[in-house]
Amino acid sequence: MSTSKKLLEARHWVATSWGSPEAWEFTDVSLPPPTAGEVTIRVRAAGVNPADAKHVAAARSDSALPVPIGYEVSGEIIAIGPDTRIGSGTASEGDEVVAFRVRGGYATALTVPAEKVFAKPSTLSHPEAANLLLVGTTAAEMLAVTGATPGETILLHGASGAVGVSVLQQARLRGIRVIGTASENRFDEVTRFGGIPVRYGTGLADRVREVAAGPISAALDAVGTDEAVDVSLALVSAPRRIVTIAAPGRAAAAGFLAIAGSLPASARFRDEVRRELIALAQNGDLVVPLAQTFPLEGAQDAHRLLATGHPGGKLALIPEVSRSREVRS
Template identity: 75%
Template sequence: MAQHWIATMAGPPEAWSFEEYAVAAPAAGEVTIRVHAAGVNPADAKHVAAARAGLEFPVPIGYEVSGEITAIGPSTRIGSGAAAIGDAVVAFRIHGGYATDITVPAVKVFAKPTTLTHPEAANLLLAGTTAAEMLSVVGATPGETILLHGASGAVGVSVLQQARLRGVRVVGTVSEERFDEVRRFGGVPVRYGAGLIDRVREAAGAPIAAALDAAGTDEAIDTSLQLVADRGRIATIAAFGRASGVGILAIAGSMPASAKFRDEVRGELTALAQNGDIVVPVARTFPLEQAPEAHRFLATGHPGGKIALIP
């Protein structure tokens, strides 16, 4: 029997249940994956933290995995094309990735970049597609300088890499101990805290054309509003309450437009990773059965890279 994590009721990861289950045989348009690593993201826990309309329990946990195909439905191709049993793949925007084995829609499955390990590949697409959408919605163009709040986090690191590929210069807010991480990926680090606006202006040496918020703090929003003239070029993935009040963009994978964009960009991101243009720093791995412990580590706020669960 396979095993997976499910939320049987609303609550924190400590309330989840690790259970045996029968993996469905793949129908046409589906594949079964033996999971080698599952990406750990804040959204995994936030999705089931509180009861809300439309959320029915039990809920399988986990949105992205890396592994190998063990079964293929009739006449089925995956998102990146033809596939065979034994192929290494990644799957994103799935339900139930915290598992030993899982059957998923084939359209959500792509050939795993050979340049990435399974823990790295399992963390490529949620952060990567979010970063790509942030750059897209603010219209970042070559030669511009933009401001990025939360530059050393998972989404921030992907923004830095993708911006560099586009010829976009990034000034990134970060704690001083993470300055080298921002520089590693082509960004200009500045310390957040009192006096941030002046430090950003000095570091930029040019107008700030747009701002991306991956931190969600009032400081991030207030600084962005002061430095960016066009509020339509400020985007947040964390400060939803502030966004509606001040007229800036808020995006999330649960929004239809965001979901469509993120689905469409998956192939581009796996290709960039295959070419070595995007890397995924991993801070730590945990055994699959220690998912709650992994989320406690993630909740410290400074894991220093992505986290993966290993069956």
């Protein structure tokens, strides 16, 4: 496709005011041809993550309205800027790719920095691939910052959630034993990915001690409850080996770690680990349990389900192919 004199009409979700997804708008956008260092992707699936809503829930000094929504997608390249290579090397129009840490993924098409684009693992469907990297890089960073090593036993709060399931898989590959909290109706999911499930609630610390039969070397908190923090502090002797992605206030007060993709150190780590995670997925060593897909127009419905805290797996938005079309500029 020649990109010299054509625009691409697309549709995308934007936050035109700070607040909940209920205020988002589904609008038209015209994409200019990609310049050097950019590619345009026809979106086949957009990953749905809590961060998509959190980052526009309140006014931010680093963002100006309107804010395009969505941080990761899977799709196919439809235009490449001159002299441009993607993050995984050379690419051609029609190649299937994933893109992570982008802006505006809830769209029928988008133009992104080529360095953020990688060949899609052929082992994953588009909805699965669109949900690989945000949770995968978060899980990888949690294991890295706590220094979890083969043979150790660690405690994972929220083991059956999206980040938790990725932690379980990555830990199992490294020979790390994981005790994971979950509701009893999610025990099978924890066991499926190599974890030892324990029920959260009153008496959690004692149940963990009984199952562990030895020291808990580190604790990873993906839920942010006071119980998760208190039990972690009670069971792990070194606060530097406790990390949270959901309770930064408690972390600051108690002196343990909090990570987030918006922090420079976290962003650098997550960018560096992308290739490794994509390779694991390509080899079949990292899977993405998918709960449900929604049409792109149903982004608000997807977030209503996500807000329940129990989606049962990842969610993805699926655009209609016909919603993106070329027009003469």
